[in-house]
Amino acid sequence: MAHRIGKQTIVFDSKPGILGYYSIAGIKEGEGNFKEYFDCILEDDTNGEKTFEHAERKIFIEAINGAIKKSKLTKNSIDMLLSGDLLNQIISASFAARELDLPYVGLYGACSTMAESLAVGATMIESGAAKNVACATGSHFSSAERQYRFPLELGNQRPPTSQWTVTGSGCTILTNRKCPITIASATFGKVVDYGVNDVNDMGAAMAPAAMSTLIAHFVDTNTNPEDYDLIVTGDLGKLGSEILMDLMEHEGYKLGKNYSDCGQMMFDDSQKSFQGASGAGCSAIVLNSYIIKKMLDGEYKRVLFCATGALLSTLSSQQGDTIPGICHLVEIVKE
């Protein structure tokens, strides 16, 4: 059984395990700082498909199948797929679910989806509702840009606050079996809005949500930033991470050397991505490669994985709304 502590945090007493994980990355991501950690790097961003949206769908299927295979399971032993993505009506996840023929729970948390799926998935395992679940998300630079901003063909200049949506997909298999790495707790976030309305400054829109969830977690669990080996946010980017550190310091929490951001870490400086990476695939492929591998190696024993999402919509922006953010957090531990 799970139990609730404080206002927002769920402790998983049976500690659902991470049985398998898989990451597939695009060309640019495959030339960045994590190139040695990904399971697969695309040679072609269309992945052999006619549209970027179909390419995105295909990498979802490949990531999920890859994670099932690495878990030494068959598809039949997966009780449920928990997945979502950035495209309208989460078509990448839904059409992938159609191909995979698995019971499917569609989620929408924008770039927070990796943590959202793990938190819901761990609850499914904990309740006895499932023995093995697949948690997956991803994104594609070219499909996201044309949906949220401008068609690439326009050749718009990117402003200095912009981030680069990751092409990639990550999948984690959670299980009720005993595993070296487990989900110890989760904090579901609230929707937080500090009034940012610049669609090219997602880090600023999401940082307040990351602060809200992190502080909720620290208060609920009576811990501090220094109790963790790694605190990693999803895709705040360079500027957004700095905003988060400022906001946290103002609230009396100092994020030190154990704090990083997947978006900030993804690309090296020569890759011209301004504030770094973003997209649901960003935190998904860093978790399902670098972070889990470093945990298995014993380098990190207690990690807060905080995926951040900007609840941006062209429609709400056109109607004068600001951009709310959300951050879901899972605590991952190595026994």
Added chain:
Amino acid sequence: MAHRIGKQTIVFDSKPGILGYYSIAGIKEGEGNFKEYFDCILEDDTNGEKTFEHAERKIFIEAINGAIKKSKLTKNSIDMLLSGDLLNQIISASFAARELDLPYVGLYGACSTMAESLAVGATMIESGAAKNVACATGSHFSSAERQYRFPLELGNQRPPTSQWTVTGSGCTILTNRKCPITIASATFGKVVDYGVNDVNDMGAAMAPAAMSTLIAHFVDTNTNPEDYDLIVTGDLGKLGSEILMDLMEHEGYKLGKNYSDCGQMMFDDSQKSFQGASGAGCSAIVLNSYIIKKMLDGEYKRVLFCATGALLSTLSSQQGDTIPGICHLVEIVKE
């Protein structure tokens, strides 16, 4: 603890209870067959807002607050909001969550969202992760039409297979307390696609998914249609319900007089809605008014609530994809 039976079904041993429920309906719905059952009927489809999307958001907030009040709870005792809607990036649910300041799990299941949120919510209660959760969804005729089909200002003719998207929102409060009406089990659906590509024939697109989930439930639980007082699908409409009955009969299951469809029942014949109602709000407002009231009155004791969703996207349709469907099911019982 929950336990899994068969391939897709979860039995909730502790039987999460329905503590409160609330429905808010638009003008046309408020003139239809369920007018006496709704908690609130709008006098103006804009609900005092400047846009239909803002109107939709406002009825979400009103439905959730209404259900919390009817449960005699305060907002502080709600541990989690599980919600989604039809608009891109589920902005109605997300912006409602911003106003309500509750930990929030964003879901996307198109018109299956009411059952999806109840199934995930019941698992949250069952696992111990939450004591009280709010499960909500809704839709608005005018926001849905302009996003999925044509702006109303164009005055397009509606084809005879079309359904009328419901303006309305429903919310159910689930709890770990003992209640007269409980969630006994849930069957999460698979994504099913029989190749329908007509965006004006949603009933045909969703009927195969309803069949898939119903048969999975009957096989998993070793029951038959006649074991239930009411089997109700979400929004297949008249034609879609007939297709479902045909499909089921072909598989050896006869849906008899105890079968109905929320979309088919919503409007009376004088209301010119062709195949009936649809939209995430359709099954949400019928469940959270008529069905729960009839269960409290003892008329129905064992109900299969099967919300159906068409995973339609303008983008996937434009790229030549067909329209997949999904159906999630919850079994609701009166002790």
